Every structure is written in C-alpha cells, then in structure tokens.
Amino acid sequence: MENKLRLVQVIHPAHGRRIAMVREPELVFLTGFRAVYELALSALDNGQNLKSLILDSLSDETLDYSTVYQGKSEWKLLPSFDHPESPFHCMVSGTGLTHHNSALNRQMMHGDLEEKPTDSLRMYQMGVKDGSPTPGEIGVQPEWFYKGNGAVLRAHRQSLTVPYFANDGGEEPEIAGLYIIDRAGKPWRIGLSTGNEFSDHVMEKANYLYLAPSKIRECAIGPEAVIDADFESYSGEVSISRNGQTIWNSAINSGQKNMCHNLANLEFHHFKYDSHRIPLQAHVHFFGADAFSFGNKVMLENEDKMSIQWNGLGRALQNSVEVINPEKQVPPVITQL
Structure with missing residues (x-):
C-alpha cells in the first residue's frame, strides 16, 4: 500500500512555521498556510477538496527531507498535526x-x-x-x-x-x-x-x-x-x-x-x-x-x-x-x- 499525499509541519527560528508536502527525497513548501489545521479549516470554509487545495498551494521552494529528518537543518519537524494557536x-x-x-x-x-x-x-x-x-x-x-x-x-x-x-x-x-x-x-x-x-x-x-x-x-x-x-x-x-x-x-x-x-x-x-x-x-x-x-x-x-x-x-x-x-x-x- 502506498499513500502519496503526505504532509509535514516544520519550524525555523527565523522564518517560523510552515507546512510542506513530501515528494521524496524533497519537501515542497505550501504557500498561504503554516499548519495542517489551517489548511483543513480553509478547505472546509471554502467548500474545497483538501487534496486539490494542497496541490494548488504548492510552491517552488524545497528542502532536502533527509537533512531535516536527521536533525541536521535549522528547519525542525513539529508534530504532524496540532492546533497552531493554543x-x-x-x-x-x-x-x-x-x-x-x-x-x-x-x-x-x-x-x-x-x-x-x-x-x-x-x-x-x-x-x-x-x-x-x-x-x-x-x-x-x-x-x-x-x-x-x-x-x-x-x-x-x-x-x-x-x-x-x-x-x-x-x-x-x-x-x-x-x-x-x-x-x-x-x-x-x-x-x-x-x-x-x-x-x-x-x-x-x-x-x-x-x-x-x-x-x-x-x-x-x-x-x-x-x-x-x-x-x-x-x-x-x-x-x-x-x-x-x-x-x-x-x-x-x-x-x-x-x-x-x-x-x-x-x-x-x-x-x-x-x-x-x-x-x-x-x-x-x-x-x-x-x-x-x-x-x-x-x-x-x-x-x-x-x-x-x-x-x-x-x-x-x-x-x-x-x-x-x-x-x-x-x-x-x-x-x-
């Protein structure tokens, strides 16, 4: 079984929170959202399909996933889901x-x-x-x-x-x-x-x-x-x-x-x-x-x-x-x- 659409939440000391889609061996940043929660709420509020919203929000910015995963980047992984405010x-x-x-x-x-x-x-x-x-x-x-x-x-x-x-x-x-x-x-x-x-x-x-x-x-x-x-x-x-x-x-x-x-x-x-x-x-x-x-x-x-x-x-x-x-x-x- 292979599920394709996977997201991570990351944080940077200077740039704050972001979310990115996994496209091995890279992470592709999404624009407009800093948490999976915000992404899902936007899809609900606007009657959008969540997968379509994710694909429409992909940017050209990428990170090497292994560097982040191994803790060798300034970008650090967050829990995969949370409430970003409280x-x-x-x-x-x-x-x-x-x-x-x-x-x-x-x-x-x-x-x-x-x-x-x-x-x-x-x-x-x-x-x-x-x-x-x-x-x-x-x-x-x-x-x-x-x-x-x-x-x-x-x-x-x-x-x-x-x-x-x-x-x-x-x-x-x-x-x-x-x-x-x-x-x-x-x-x-x-x-x-x-x-x-x-x-x-x-x-x-x-x-x-x-x-x-x-x-x-x-x-x-x-x-x-x-x-x-x-x-x-x-x-x-x-x-x-x-x-x-x-x-x-x-x-x-x-x-x-x-x-x-x-x-x-x-x-x-x-x-x-x-x-x-x-x-x-x-x-x-x-x-x-x-x-x-x-x-x-x-x-x-x-x-x-x-x-x-x-x-x-x-x-x-x-x-x-x-x-x-x-x-x-x-x-x-x-x-x-």
Missing part, C-alpha cells in the same frame, strides 16, 4: 483493547492466560462480538482514555519524558487519527499519522483502575500526516535500541482488518459526546497497539531509542526516552487564593 483547543485521546495482542498483554498484567478472563479480556471479546456494526447500526463502545491537551504532543526526534511521579515509560506503536471540528460542530477526519502513545505500564499493572493516570503522558505523532490514507490494514515494525544496539523489535499490524472494532464504530463513540464536537476543536486519537516491549518484560531506560514504522504512512517515527531526575522537577504547590 494547545487547549486540541484533545489527545485514545482507544484501548482494540487488538488481540493488546488484550492478551492486559490479561497477563492482571491475571493469567489459564485463569478466567479479566475485565480487560472480556471488554476485548465484547468488541469482537459487536465492535464492527453494519452502517446505520451502533456497536459496543470501546475502552477510551484521555492523554491530555495538545501540550503533550511531541515530534520526531524529540524526547518523551518519564516524570518524577511515574513508575515507568514505555512505547506504544499506534496509528493516530487526525480530526477537526467545523464551525457547525461536525467532525472531519483529515488523515492518519504514525504515533507513539507512550504510557506507564508499571503503574497500569499495579491495578487496572490506574489505567487513566498511566495514560496522562507525553506522546509523539509524525513525522508525516497522510491525507489520502484509508484504515483497512497496515503492517510495520517497532524497535528499541540501547547504546546503538537493538535490544527488542517486533512486527506490528493495525487497521480495522486487524482490530475488533471498525473505524466507524471507534469514531462514533469518540465523537458522540457534545464536548468532543466543539467548533474549531482539533483532535488526535490513537487507535491502539498490537505489540509493545513491556509485554516481553523489557524496561526502557534513559536515552533508549524507540522507532515505529508503518508501511504506507511515510518515514519512521523515532524518539528517545528521557527519565527526569526528580530533583529537577518540582511538584506543584497549591495555595489558597
């Missing part, structure tokens, strides 16, 4: 227990494969039974979690931090949906992006009711937003390296053919809430992981490198782990006003 106008969330291996990992966390199914495995089985309704029908709701506002988003090559209150930090190789709410409150899918939904599996393992706080962490999307991507089936690879040596890797699969919920059901249950359809809101929504190193008893350490590649979604997303020294992170002090 992180408070972007919701970052996700859906869990959508892949079989994820459900098995949860079963091992909170039970045993030989024991009776845990609540997590039962929820996955509910999805297998009723997670792919026919058009016009409503399927069973999936597990849902909140990660934060747009302030938690990180770009390719940026670190994902393990804060002082965390028990761990671990990669979650996922695909993220990118959305905008139009002025009338209708959600629109802009495209898909490679994502690392980084979370705290040790905290979650202590008690599955700790899932909610274990998810409130930084996460990464990018380097590219794929505008013409479907969500049928994707394969790829995730790997962890330490001191230049690969210590763990796994094949990964996603897309609705590999999941217990179809895309329509996941999107319905996310956007059924009025508070998730606030006009001009941006959404980044993770669709779940097929494999992660914690399931194989790998504990990530400071400066470990995480790499996630989905075939058809552009170049690999690479981030490092930064374990923050508790002495360098001061807990908030709350004072009565």
Whole structure:
C-alpha cells in the first residue's frame, strides 16, 4: 500500500512555521498556510477538496527531507498535526483493547492466560462480538482514555519524558487519527499519522483502575500526516535500541482488518459526546497497539531509542526516552487564593 499525499509541519527560528508536502527525497513548501489545521479549516470554509487545495498551494521552494529528518537543518519537524494557536483547543485521546495482542498483554498484567478472563479480556471479546456494526447500526463502545491537551504532543526526534511521579515509560506503536471540528460542530477526519502513545505500564499493572493516570503522558505523532490514507490494514515494525544496539523489535499490524472494532464504530463513540464536537476543536486519537516491549518484560531506560514504522504512512517515527531526575522537577504547590 502506498499513500502519496503526505504532509509535514516544520519550524525555523527565523522564518517560523510552515507546512510542506513530501515528494521524496524533497519537501515542497505550501504557500498561504503554516499548519495542517489551517489548511483543513480553509478547505472546509471554502467548500474545497483538501487534496486539490494542497496541490494548488504548492510552491517552488524545497528542502532536502533527509537533512531535516536527521536533525541536521535549522528547519525542525513539529508534530504532524496540532492546533497552531493554543494547545487547549486540541484533545489527545485514545482507544484501548482494540487488538488481540493488546488484550492478551492486559490479561497477563492482571491475571493469567489459564485463569478466567479479566475485565480487560472480556471488554476485548465484547468488541469482537459487536465492535464492527453494519452502517446505520451502533456497536459496543470501546475502552477510551484521555492523554491530555495538545501540550503533550511531541515530534520526531524529540524526547518523551518519564516524570518524577511515574513508575515507568514505555512505547506504544499506534496509528493516530487526525480530526477537526467545523464551525457547525461536525467532525472531519483529515488523515492518519504514525504515533507513539507512550504510557506507564508499571503503574497500569499495579491495578487496572490506574489505567487513566498511566495514560496522562507525553506522546509523539509524525513525522508525516497522510491525507489520502484509508484504515483497512497496515503492517510495520517497532524497535528499541540501547547504546546503538537493538535490544527488542517486533512486527506490528493495525487497521480495522486487524482490530475488533471498525473505524466507524471507534469514531462514533469518540465523537458522540457534545464536548468532543466543539467548533474549531482539533483532535488526535490513537487507535491502539498490537505489540509493545513491556509485554516481553523489557524496561526502557534513559536515552533508549524507540522507532515505529508503518508501511504506507511515510518515514519512521523515532524518539528517545528521557527519565527526569526528580530533583529537577518540582511538584506543584497549591495555595489558597
């Protein structure tokens, strides 16, 4: 599968933000827009086809993609999608227990494969039974979690931090949906992006009711937003390296053919809430992981490198782990006003 129309968001210390289309081995700047969000909103406001607007906005300015991708340019990659004005106008969330291996990992966390199914495995089985309704029908709701506002988003090559209150930090190789709410409150899918939904599996393992706080962490999307991507089936690879040596890797699969919920059901249950359809809101929504190193008893350490590649979604997303020294992170002090 090869999706052609891919965008990146970049920033320069003197020239500010820009967006560019990937035309390997180059990036071609677009004129008139500094964010994918602005591009999508313009298409909606003017009744234009998004792909046509992108092609009509191409300039003659180019950059060498590899130089930017490798961090050797003054132009730096941003997250592949965000709200350019305020992180408070972007919701970052996700859906869990959508892949079989994820459900098995949860079963091992909170039970045993030989024991009776845990609540997590039962929820996955509910999805297998009723997670792919026919058009016009409503399927069973999936597990849902909140990660934060747009302030938690990180770009390719940026670190994902393990804060002082965390028990761990671990990669979650996922695909993220990118959305905008139009002025009338209708959600629109802009495209898909490679994502690392980084979370705290040790905290979650202590008690599955700790899932909610274990998810409130930084996460990464990018380097590219794929505008013409479907969500049928994707394969790829995730790997962890330490001191230049690969210590763990796994094949990964996603897309609705590999999941217990179809895309329509996941999107319905996310956007059924009025508070998730606030006009001009941006959404980044993770669709779940097929494999992660914690399931194989790998504990990530400071400066470990995480790499996630989905075939058809552009170049690999690479981030490092930064374990923050508790002495360098001061807990908030709350004072009565």
